[in-house]
Amino acid sequence: MSGILYVVGIGPGSMDGMTLKAREALEKSDVIVGYKTYNALVEPYFEGKRYIETPMTGEEERCRLALEEARGGGTVSLICSGDPGVYGMAGLVLETARSYPDVEVRVISGVSAAMSGAALLGAPLVHDFAVISLSDRLTPWDKIEKRLQLAAQADMVIVLYNPSSKGRKDHLRRAVKILGTVLPGDRICGIAGRIGREGESSSILTLDELAGAGTDMFCTVFVGNSETVEIGGKMVTPRGYRSER
Amino acid sequence: MSGILYVVGIGPGSMDGMTLKAREALEKSDVIVGYKTYNALVEPYFEGKRYIETPMTGEEERCRLALEEARGGGTVSLICSGDPGVYGMAGLVLETARSYPDVEVRVISGVSAAMSGAALLGAPLVHDFAVISLSDRLTPWDKIEKRLQLAAQADMVIVLYNPSSKGRKDHLRRAVKILGTVLPGDRICGIAGRIGREGESSSILTLDELAGAGTDMFCTVFVGNSETVEIGGKMVTPRGYRSER
Numbered sequence A, B: 001m002s003g004i005l006y007v008v009g010i011g012p013g014s015m016d017g018m019t020l021k022a023r024e025a026l027e028k029s030d031v032i033v034g035y036k037t038y039n040a041l042v043e044p045y046f047e048g049k050r051y052i053e054t055p056m057t058g059e060e061e062r063c064r065l066a067l068e069e070a071r072g073g074g075t076v077s078l079i080c081s082g083d084p085g086v087y088g089m090a091g092l093v094l095e096t097a098r099s100y101p102d103v104e105v106r107v108i109s110g111v112s113a114a115m116s117g118a119a120l121l122g123a124p125l126v127h128d129f130a131v132i133s134l135s136d137r138l139t140p141w142d143k144i145e146k147r148l149q150l151a152a153q154a155d156m157v158i159v160l161y162n163p164s165s166k167g168r169k170d171h172l173r174r175a176v177k178i179l180g181t182v183l184p185g186d187r188i189c190g191i192a193g194r195i196g197r198e199g200e201s202s203s204i205l206t207l208d209e210l211a212g213a214g215t216d217m218f219c220t221v222f223v224g225n226s227e228t229v230e231i232g233g234k235m236v237t238p239r240g241y242r243s244e245r
Helices: A020-028 A036-045 A059-070 A090-099 A113-121 A141-153 A171-179 A207-211 B020-028 B036-045 B059-070 B090-099 B113-121 B141-153 B171-179 B207-211
Strands: A003-009 A031-035 A050-054 A075-080 A103-108 A129-133 A157-161 A188-193 A201-206 A219-223 A229-231 A234-236 B003-009 B031-035 B050-054 B075-080 B103-108 B129-133 B157-161 B188-193 B201-206 B219-223 B229-231 B234-236
Touching: A003 A020, A003 A059, A003 A090, A020 A036, A020 A075, A020 A103, A020 B020, A031 A036, A031 A059, A036 A050, A036 A075, A050 A059, A059 A075, A059 A090, A090 A103, A090 B229, A090 B234, A103 B113, A113 A157, A113 A188, A113 A201, A113 A219, A113 B103, A129 A141, A141 A157, A141 A171, A141 B141, A157 A171, A171 A207, A188 A207, A188 A234, A201 A207, A207 A219, A229 B090, A234 B090, B003 B020, B003 B059, B003 B090, B020 B036, B020 B075, B020 B103, B031 B036, B031 B059, B036 B050, B036 B075, B050 B059, B059 B075, B059 B090, B090 B103, B113 B157, B113 B188, B113 B201, B113 B219, B129 B141, B141 B157, B141 B171, B157 B171, B171 B207, B188 B207, B188 B234, B201 B207, B207 B219
Parallel strands: A003 A075, A003 A103, A031 A050, A031 A075, A129 A157, B003 B075, B003 B103, B031 B050, B031 B075, B129 B157
Antiparallel strands: A129 B129, A157 A219, A188 A201, A188 A219, A229 A234, B157 B219, B188 B201, B188 B219, B229 B234
């Protein structure tokens, strides 16, 4: 008997950031697997399920655990914050699922922090953009540096995921230093913090100010392109519609 | 009396791709403004509203119309497909709203085609990526070319919006030619078509094959990075978790 494993993005952090399709997948599931913070978020809304908590790291074990639960005919949801395909579990699940041919994997997309953070700050992503993670846990730092430099040269808006954490306090400062070799110090930037959760915050500042800004692992950082402006406290990148005028 | 204008992303194309927050905004609204295709999508679910249809272009007029409706105390939703902040109306609304200080603008994010198309294809975006539109309606083509080249040099996954339309049939072919100066012809690529709508399709192919592929304005194209692979008919970019093994 074949089982189903939904890899579900629950959006930025509050229940209402989830899509109707994600909610449906959770409703259909017998078992919900996830990091404890995300399980705690959905548990009050989906009763009568079996919840399995896994630690933040140990992603491979989490995938195998979810696939084991689905093997044999179960319906299981593995939940991720934001979108499961953006620095999420979708890829690893599909890789691991090769050993579980009797499980059908369905990826249910969600609103990633690039979009929810952008909405909080205004509209910084209205034109071409690059999404780059500053975590060097799985990527060599020199590759991250190269991407930052080229994205800045391309005049794309840049969204930085994982700007800092306990183990890497100075990554944002180092990234700003590299961006500063291409971009002016007064470039408009923004920080979105704890999006959709208690303590949600947003601030608009310059690239120079960003170097010294306090961020944590719940922050997403936006670096504007050459046309990005601040309008009434919002960060806005014009698409160019003004040429119609 | 101040009004509220929600700029709402309704997701990829079917009702269940919308977030609960987006649904809530539409429920609260007296007036819903949008392109006719999107209005037709939501109208059966939100009755008793006044619907105002606007043509696909004429974005400035659409913004002003929505702001005029909200001025004086109304609650209005301006709907966009995908996310309103990604090649959407959020920026122009915030710019235009300077002339409407009595209207509060709230951007409600949605699932953009980068995410929903990725879920359809598998998990191509698990690592850093760039989102680039091939429409030169509002951007000079040489700027688009430069961004393509630099994104390819940065070894980022590349998502192409607006790969073609009636007026620009050969843009995808021209883009592939530029990418081909940096990337090998056998680079794994994917096309997601009519995401979340009738006739939804997906295909995985090489960069060489992409040059001759038929796409339309409802397609989103994905160009893998150097680690992207095809696994059981899915396009997967590993994040690097394998290093844990």
